[in-house]
Amino acid sequence: MDTSPAPFVPPAPKPRSSPPSTLQMIRIVYRNPLELWGEPSYNEKWISITTGIGGPLVIANDPRLIKRVLVDNAKNYKMARVRQKILRPILRDGLLTAEGEVWKRSRKAMAPVFTPRHIHGFAGPMLERSRLFAERYEDGATVDVARDMTMLTYDILAETLFSGEIAGEAGSFAKQVDHLFETMGRVDPLDLLGAPDWLPRITRLRGRKTMAFFRQIVADTMAMRKDRLRADPDGVPNDFLTLLLKAEGPDGLGADEIKDNIITFIGAGHETTARALGWTLYCLAEAPWERDRVEAEIDAVTAGEPDPVKWLEKMPATRAAFEEAMRLYPPAASISREAVEEDRFEDLRIVKGAQIQVMPWTVHRHRKLWDNPEAFMPARFLPENRDRIDRFQYLPFGAGPRVCIGASFAMQEAVIALGVLLSRYRFDTVAETKPWPVQKLTTQPEGGLPMRVSRR
Known part of the structure; x- marks a missing residue:
């Protein structure tokens, strides 16, 4: 039986x-x-x-x-027109919304950052930021995991792609991200009705102040790095920000295009991973037998493998839990x-x-593509089962020429973050944990993810 x-x-x-x-x-x-x-x-x-x-x-x-x-x-x-009307006011000519030659220039400028060699080089900073973040938790405290994962992925992105030089403070940033996607990152009824562009959209009017906040962060961040480039060109990290600034010119990116791509990665680039991490911790808490399996794997690997680059390969159950959470709650x-x-x-x-x-x-x-499609079953994504999944039935990062350029970055980041957090703490739901998935720019848990954090 x-x-x-x-x-x-x-x-x-x-x-x-x-x-x-x-x-x-x-x-x-x-x-x-x-x-x-x-x-x-x-x-x-x-x-x-x-x-x-x-x-x-x-x-x-x-x-x-x-x-x-x-x-x-x-x-x-x-x-599509409606999608562009939602995203272009936020991201303008960033990589997610640019088309034609502008998109090609941006993709070319960013490609060197997301090679396997560069991504592996980010593993150390990802590990360090995750460890520092984990130290904030108090045994037995109840926290909003959705918000915490936004802050953690912001810390990681700031440290890796911007070498710790994003202007502004992480706490206020997380709050502003939520407000931005609540106001501007959703369909306006006038867009559905095909109303002319000159007719004001109330949702976007409400988001103007937040958009100005992001633009100011970007302007300050670019100014800080340009000052360093002028003062000591050889002493500046060759990161995402530097590569974008060096791509500026008549045959490369315009100044506004650089701003747009920085906003894309500061805003949308970390938001997707944050949401997927939150949903993963929630699903594991509600399926403790799956969590036991993941915790045992993490304990074994983190105790014997100091190199975080190898965690992604050596933690198939952890990766599978994250991928299954993205199946059920795709970030986009x-x-x-x-x-x-x-x-x-x-x-x-x-x-x-x-x-x-x-x-x-x-x-x-x-229902024609998955067995028990509504259930959380990470085993679907274990190595011995992956061949059963068609490349185009699982699309957390899209597909084709516009596939997410940061997919490998996100997978490495997620496994390292889960490895650190779950090796130290257990996350449990509480009476107030009643998330409801809502589609804004990403698939978000309405009401947040309040969870109790207990030291293991």
């Missing part, structure tokens, strides 16, 4: 049994787009809607169709494209101008 515990099923909206009215849809998309999707989105290969708000729409769930849109015929699919819940010209896939006709939604939220929970 099987005596193993039933898998933990973390909170998520139930698929809708009937489509919402237009007014309901606008309200849902503004409040929490994750609550919009109905049963077909979790069962069908694709859904094609020829008319409605925003025009023709294709929701792509089939890994082969996703591959066509993001890889095989990627040149025919530009960034949607990937939006727009057809430049008509396209066909099997018997699906994609008209020119159609909006294409690749939804990691629904693809990761699709």
Whole structure:
């Protein structure tokens, strides 16, 4: 008789049994787009809607169709209008939102930072910042893990990509990040209705002060580094910030493009990893048998392997728990494209101008692609099982030419952070721990993640 515990099923909206009215849809998309999707989105290969708000729409769930849109015929699919209206006011010509030649220049300028050699070089600072952060905890204290992971990943990003030279203070930064994504990082109803750009969006008006805060941090950070470059060019770290500043010029990046990419990495670049770490700690707390396995692995590796570069390889269960948390709560819940010209896939006709939604939220929970898709089951991602997962059914970092440039950085960072935190502390849910996933710029836990921290 099987005596193993039933898998933990973390909170998520139930698929809708009937489509919402237009007014309901606008309200849902503004409040929490994750609550919009109905049963077909979790069962069908694709859904094609020829008319409605925003025009023709294709929701792509089939890994082969996703591959066509993001890889095989990627040149025919530009960034979708609604997505750009949400992100461009924040990130402007940063790597996530830039297109064409601007995107190519930015990607080329950043590529040297994210080579395996450079990323491995970040492991030591990642370990040190994680250890320093862990020292803040008091045995038995209840903390908001969601906020803490935002602060930890900020510390790591500041130390690695900016060599500890981001202007401003981490605590106020974390608070401002939350406010920025609460105001500007969400769909405005006027965008859905196709209202002209000159009509003010209330959500973005509320975020202007926070946006000014970020712009000032960037201006101060750039000024600090430029002063150092002038004073001692050979004594400046060859990090992300220096490489961007050295790429400035007529054949490289403009000054505004550099600002936009710094904002992209300070804001969105660390936010995604922070959310995934928070959800991982929550899921492990609610599935203690999985946590036991991860803790045993971490104890063995951290005791015998001093080099954090090797942790990612030697901690498959820890990595699997993190990847499973990203499956259930993908940091970026949607990937939006727009057809430049008509396209066909099997018997699906994609008209020119159609909006294409690749939804990691629904693809990761699709009933034809996963066994027990709503359950937290890290074993799916253990090395012996990975071959069963199609490359295009698991998309936490996207795919194709615009795949996240920092994916390897994030994976190394996450395993090192989990290795440090879980070797010292156990995180348990409390009565107030009732997170609800909400899609803003990332998949966030509404109400935070209050958890009790106990020394192991």
